[in-house]
Structures are given as structure tokens and as C-alpha cells.
Amino acid sequence: MKEQLSLIKEKTIEKIEKVKSLKELENIRVSILGKKGELTSVLRGMGKLSKEERPVMGQLANEVREKLEKYLSAKKEELVNEVKKIKIQEEKVDVTATRGSLEIGHRHPLNKTMEDLEDLFQTMGFSIIDGPEVETVKNNFDMLNSPKNHPSRDLTDTFYINDDILLRTHTSPVQIRTMLKNKPPIRMVSAGRTFRFDDVDDTHSPMFHQIEGLVVDKGITMANLIDTLDVFIKEFFGSDMKTRYRPHYFPFTEPSAEVDVSCFDCHGEGCPSCNYTGWSMELLGCGMVHPNVLRNCGIDPEIYSGFAFGMGVDRITMVRHGIDNIRLLYGNDKRFLEQF
Ligand code: PHE
Secondary structure, three states: OHHHHHHHHHHHHHHHHHOOOHHHHHHHHHHHHOOOOHHHHHHHHHHHOOOOHHHHHHHHHHHHHHHHHHHHHHHHHHHHHHHHHHHHHHOOOOOOOOOOOOOOOOOOHHHHHHHHHHHHHHHOOOEEOOOOOEEEHHHHOHHHOOOOOOHHHOOOOOOEOOOOEEEOOOOOHHHHHHHHHOOOOEEEEEEEEEEOOOOOOOOOOOEEEEEEEEEEEOOOOHHHHHHHHHHHHHHHHOOOOOEEEEEEEEOOEEEEEEEEEEOOOOOOOOOHHHOOOOEEEEEEEEEEEOHHHHHHOOOOOOOOEEEEEEEEHHHHHHHHHOOOOOHHHHOOOHHHHOOO
């Protein structure tokens, strides 16, 4: 039995030393120390020994077991550490590594148009003002001289948050905010998101973008309005572009006009896209600031006058790039956006 024990001991130690995985190690432990293990069965056979031999053998067997357990747990620790080391190495992040080619994003065509428009107006002496998208009914309609029964106030046309707050339907409330805060002379543009209860089709979206302009000073006339817009249109769309002012109605301007410009495709010759008229219709709305609006903002219309204009940035972006569907501007399809 003594030889048997030392044989088990040596053989097992040798095996443990060669082990490469935790699973193998566990298999060895079970095969020696488990219920049906070799050492266990030797211990079971002790009953057959004489009274004198039993304690001696018992002690020896315990020593062997303790020794093997020590070896097993040392090996286990070694293997666990190794696994950890490999894992750490695999998960190492090289913070100095660079990729071959980094994908760099760029401005969305809508933002680009808005910024280009702002840049141009800035060179013409306008300051850039920001306004909130969530507005008061007062700024969006009342202060802008909008009659209480004006159809645009309808629940079916406008997104109301509650009776007094809405998503602005145009950028014109920024006129009010500017005039309440600043004394004339005022020369500002403001671009941003606007919202109307429209169904989506090729040219309509419930969210769209406008840019608004306002000039208030002593002696401002319709001639200043026309000259400013003509300069802007020639600078932005090309020096051969012509303009046409058609009378229109806006509650906040009097007189008011809608502006058509030469067809973007044929520049006035006449082609299918302009129905052979030579004109692109309704590029912008404009007019002389209504005296009531000036008065509402504490500006004396006997001393000051002004003009205002507003236009759709989405439409301008579309004609600029030959985009025929507004949905493309909001679809976030990279294949589309990468073209600009
Ligand atoms: N706010 C008008 C619209 O959304 C446009 C406009 C702005 C007209 C300024 C006149 C003056 O249609």
C-alpha cells in the first residue's frame, strides 16, 4: 500500500505539471481525489489493514492527499493567471493607432444652404439672430398683426402645444423678438426650423426651414427692399437672374409681394420645368413692415419704417442641387448625403 500511495503521488504530480488547461486539471483531480478516484479507493481499502498499520497508512495517505491538493491548487492559480494575461493582451487598446482612412462627415446640404445664405447677408451688413422653435401664439400671430380668424391659426394648420404655445409656423416671430429687444436701426436675418400641419409629399414636409430678414430704420422704402433682394438673388443664383414682384397679402407687411425669379433650369428662356414661362414661382415673400407691427413692438411708425422678407431654405437647397423630392433631405441616407 505504501508503494501504491507513492506511485499515485509521483504519477499525479508528473501529470499535474504537464497540464495545459483548467479542464484537464479538474479531470485529474476527479480521477485521483474524486469519489471514484484512485486515492479514494486506496483509502477505502484501509479497512483490511491491521490495527497497527492503519494509523501509519492513514497518516501517509493524508499527507499524499494534502500534497496533491497543494499541487492542484498551485497549478490552478497558474492557469487562471495565464488565462487572465492572454485576455488582457487580447483586449489591449492601442490608443496611438490610426486607421488607414478615417471617414470624415460634412455639412448637411440644408445646413450648408442656410450658412451660405447667412454668410451672404452678413456681407451685406445683416446680423445673424437665432430664435426658438417653440414660440408663443402671441409672437407667432398676434404681434404680427395676424387676424384672429386667419386660416393659418387653425388647429389643422398649426401644431399647438397648448392655447398659448406652438411650434412656430414661420421665422417671422424672430422679427418681433428682435424689435422688442433692439432699437432701430435693425438689419438682421434669422434662419431655422419651422413647422406646419402638412402632409408629406414631394415638396412638402411638416418640418421645413426658412430664412427671415428684417430692416428697420428711418426712411426705409420699397426701393430698398427691391434693391436688397435683387442684389441677394443675383449674388446667390447668378448675375443673369431676373426678379418679378407680384402683389400679395401678408398680415404683417403692407404692401406685400411675392417674388418670382428666372427659371433655375433655363434662366428665362422657357423650358418644360417652368412650363415655358421662364419663371420660378414664389421664391420668397416680402413687404414693408405693417405700422401695427412696429407699434406693437414700441417703434413709432411715424419716424421709422422697414421691410421684411422670408423664404424657404428647403426649396432653395432643392433648386440649387437639382433635388426633386424633399423627403431626401430628411431621409438621412448616406448614399444621398455623400453627394454634396
Ligand atoms: N412669414 C411668411 C411666410 O411664412 C413669409 C414672409 C416673411 C412674408 C416676411 C413677408 C415678410 O410665408
